[in-house]
Amino acid sequence: MTSRISRTAIAAVLLGLGALGAAPAMAQDAVISAAKAAGTVGEQADGYLGIKGTVSGDVRSAVDALNIKRRAAYTDLAAKRNVTVQDMAAVTGCQTLAGRVSQGQIYRIGSGEWQTKGAGPIALPDYCAAATR
Amino acid sequence: MRYGIWIGRTTRLASGLLLAGMAGGCIQVRAPEKPIEINLNVKIQQEVVVRLQQDAKDLIQNNPELFPQ
Numbered sequence: 001m002t003s004r005i006s007r008t009a010i011a012a013v014l015l016g017l018g019a020l021g022a023a024p025a026m027a028q029d030a031v032i033s034a035a036k037a038a039g040t041v042g043e044q045a046d047g048y049l050g051i052k053g054t055v056s057g058d059v060r061s062a063v064d065a066l067n068i069k070r071r072a073a074y075t076d077l078a079a080k081r082n083v084t085v086q087d088m089a090a091v092t093g094c095q096t097l098a099g100r101v102s103q104g105q106i107y108r109i110g111s112g113e114w115q116t117k118g119a120g121p122i123a124l125p126d127y128c129a130a131a132t133r
Numbered sequence: 134m135r136y137g138i139w140i141g142r143t144t145r146l147a148s149g150l151l152l153a154g155m156a157g158g159c160i161q162v163r164a165p166e167k168p169i170e171i172n173l174n175v176k177i178q179q180e181v182v183v184r185l186q187q188d189a190k191d192l193i194q195n196n197p198e199l200f201p202q
Binding site for chain 2: 029030032033036066069070073077080081083087088091092094095096100102127128129
């Protein structure tokens with residue numbers, strides 16, 4: 001009887017933790033999507049998000065947190081494939097620039113200026129050619 | 134018996150000379166007139182991109198929360 005109660009209690013606590021953990025992640029993505037639509041956050045060819053100009057602390061911390069998660073994912077894959085984290089991130093950057101920037105959103109290649117995506121595809125760096133074929 | 138040894142020596146000497154002659158003919162190394170250009174760097178780079186392409190696609194597809202639009 002006690003074990004059943006404690007099991008139920010543990011399950012409830014776990015569910016609660018899960019909800020707590022999921023909520024900020026959802027909010028973070030929403031913050032970034034809004035900032036992208038506003039033209040203050042954009043994808044970069046290096047595989048990370050960048051900030052244009054000055055943004056609120058919320059946006060900055062959301063971008064930082066997401067970039068840390070991306071780097072962790074790039075690091076994992078890079079180790080598996082025996083390549084540098086930079087290469088893994090840059091190849092992913094080719095993909096995000098090619099397929100995940102909507103018209104009107106901003107993007108940046110290298111240390112160049114922020115550009116706004118028009119109706120046509122983004123002119124990708126040369127090394128991306130093989131990735132988008 | 135002595136005659137046989139003499140023939141043996143001659144044959145060995147002759148075959149030795151023959152081998153030396155063949156070797157002389159075969160191992161003639163001349164430097165190429167133009168330097169051989171092997172541009173491996175670019176190819177390796179492209180191969181890395183090709184190899185990682187699917188990983189990058191999978192990463193985005195399996196972790197949409199890392200790539201919000």
